[in-house]
Amino acid sequence: MNKKEEKKPKEKPKKEKKSQKERPKSKQKHKKVQVWKLYEVKDGKVIRKNEPCPRCGAGTFLAVTKNRKYCGRCGWGQIGKADKKS
Numbered sequence: 644m645n646k647k648e649e650k651k652p653k654e655k656p657k658k659e660k661k662s663q664k665e666r667p668k669s670k671q672k673h674k675k676v677q678v679w680k681l682y683e684v685k686d687g688k689v690i691r692k693n694e695p696c697p698r699c700g701a702g703t704f705l706a707v708t709k710n711r712k713y714c715g716r717c718g719w720g721q722i723g724k725a726d727k728k729s
């Protein structure tokens with residue numbers, strides 16, 4: 644090892660920041676989650692369409708994709724097909 648190389652002053656590599664102009668604008672604006680869509684009332688009972696989060700408990704629903712379930716609140720996730728309770 645060369646001692647000269649070791650004693651080089653530490654220089655942080657400058658991060659290349661993309662200017663606002665370079666960034667492509669997102670087409671979609673963020674919409675608030677429409678929670679009412681996840682509920683349905685049948686015969687006076689509330690039916691929850693999505694699965695609740697096992698960590699957060701009732702009130703928080705999991706986002707269900709093709710092969711994944713994910714909680715946006717605590718970050719809980721599960722890979723694999725959603726199997727229902729038997």
Ligand SMILES: [Zn+2]
Pocket residue numbers: 696697698699700703714715716717718719
């Ligand atoms: Zn959660």
